[in-house]
Amino acid sequence: MRLVVQVKLLPTPEQAAALEATLRAANQAADLVSRIAYQQRCFRNFDLRKHTYEQIKAAFGLAAQAAQHVIKKVADAYRTLHTNLAAGRLGKPGSARRVKAESKPISFRPRAAQPYDDRCLSWQHGHRTVSIWTTAGRLRGLAFTGSAQQLALLAKHRKGESDLIWRDGCWYLYATVEVADVPVAVPDGFLGVDLGIANIATTSDAVRYSGRGLKAVRHRNRELRRRLQAKATKSARRLLKRRRRKEARFAANVNHVIAKQIVTEAERTGRGIALEDLGGIRDRVRLRKPQRVTLHSWSFHQLGAFLAYKAARAGVAVIHVDPAYSSQECSRCHHVDSGNRPDQETFTCTSCGFAEHADVNAARNIALRGEAGWAVSHAA
Template identity: 80%
Template sequence: MKLVVQVRLLPTPEQAAALEATLRAVNAAACQVSTLAYDQRVFRNYDLRKHAYTSIKDHYGLAAQAAQHVIKKVADAYAVLHANLRAGNLGKPGSARRLKAESKPIVFRSEAAQPFDDRCLSWQIDARTVSIWTVAGRLKDLTFTASAEQLKTLSAYRKGESDLVCRDGMWFLIATCDLPDRPVSLPDGFLGVDLGIANIATTSTGTRHCGKALNAVRHRRRELRRRLQAKGTKSAKRLLKKRRRAEARFAANTNHVIAKQIVTEAERTGQGIALEDLQGIRDRVRLRKPQRVTLHAWSFHQLGSFISYKAARAGVAIIHVDPSYTSQQCSACGHVDKNNRPDQETFSCTSCGFAEHADVNAARNIASRGVAGWAVSHAA
């Protein structure tokens, strides 16, 4: 299982200037290679090397390995673009969004991340320093800070490339770590998880991670953002820039907390975790306008991915099930009827009279489908 560890660099002003110059150089080179690839319709890594390697190495003062990483970055960017075009993620052929993506070469920001391998970057974990190549020469004894757990993970499992990132004037290295897969324990039943708007996540045991307070915070921040955008002054724009990642950090932290609690409960009880397969949920559901903002703004996919990787680290089985009619189906008798939901919170079966909180009932249906799906997929 692959994870990333992000550590913060603590460069001196001279070291920071060298790092900044390096990012500007490699991304300017990447833009040149991208234009060449687009004009000549050459997108494969090794073909691009024949056309661009010598010119960018000499013109931008790049080391040999750095120049190859620039070319590979461009090739990977076009591979992602073409995959999105084939999958229809950028619209149908002829649509404005698709034409915009196809009509010009990919452009790299001057501070876009740059990958470094072990030839360009070496770690001294015990000393908490790194040695990294820059256009100003090799920087040695560049200090970084990390938690004890991060240091342990880096020391034992770091493998492959690390990305140099500049974010809001701060410098980070994001290292790839390859952890061994933990054997999945045979589950004793499944913990169903229903994802929603009023409650971010509800488990089949009745635990509800309420979204009311979260939505209030997000509504307040959204209103502040709207007022600042309408104001349009320099100070308003400065504050908007300062706060632009605040909600993303807030959502990620909330999703981490919820995911950890769910995985801990499943691990403690010896159960697996059953999640809804929410692929394409934004295209399927029909909601009132106020709810659309909440649905499209909250990262349910991120929450699901956090649960999945935390479950894999803990050896907890996980399965994705079809979410169709889980909110209308009675978890006691199986009767499906939209009239079983008289309101958002309440589930009351019109057949057997069973009553429960609607999200808990849905989570129990997801848990049942998890048991059935596991039995089918792991039949002897």
């Protein structure tokens, strides 16, 4: 299993200047490679090297490995763009968004991330320092720090490339670690998880994780952004820039906490986790205008991803099921009727009279579908 460990670099002012100059040179080179790739319709990594390798080495003072990483970064960016175009993620042919994406070369921010391999970057874990290539020469003894858990993972399992990141005035290295896969235990039943807006997550054990607090925080942040944008002063723009990631960090922390509690309960009881397959929900669901902001800022995909990787590390089985009519189906008699949902919170079966909180009932249906799906996919 591959994970990403983030460590914070602690450069001196001279080291920070060298790192910034390196990122600027690498991304100027990437812009040049991108223009050549776009003009010549040449997007493969190997082919791009023939057209650009010597040129960017000479023009931007890049070492051989750094130049190759720049070319690969550009090729990967175009591969992602073409994949998104083919999948229709940038709109239909002729749409404004698609035309904008196709009509110009990909550009790179001056401080966009730059990948490093072991030839350009070495780690001294005992001293908590790195030696890293820059356009000003090799920087040795560059200190870094991180949490005890991250540093232990980094020292024991690091494998592959690392990315040099500049964010909000600070420098980071994102390193790839590869830990051994934990064998997935055969589940004794499934813990169903219903993801929603009023309740971020509800389990089939009737545990509800309310979205009220998260919704209130997001509402306050939206109002603050609106007022600051309307003010449009220099200090307002500075405050907007400082706060731009605060809401995302808050939501990610909430999702981490919820995912950890759900996975811990599933592991403790020897069950797997059944989740809804919510792909394309934003295209399928039709909501009133006041609800659209909530839906489009709802980080259900992130919560699902956190659940999946935490479950994999714990050896807990995860299965995704079709969520169709899970909120209208009775988890006791399995009668399906839109009349079973008189309001958002209430479920009352019109056939057998069973009553339960609507999200708990849906989570139990998801758990049952998880058991059926597991039985089918793991039949002898």
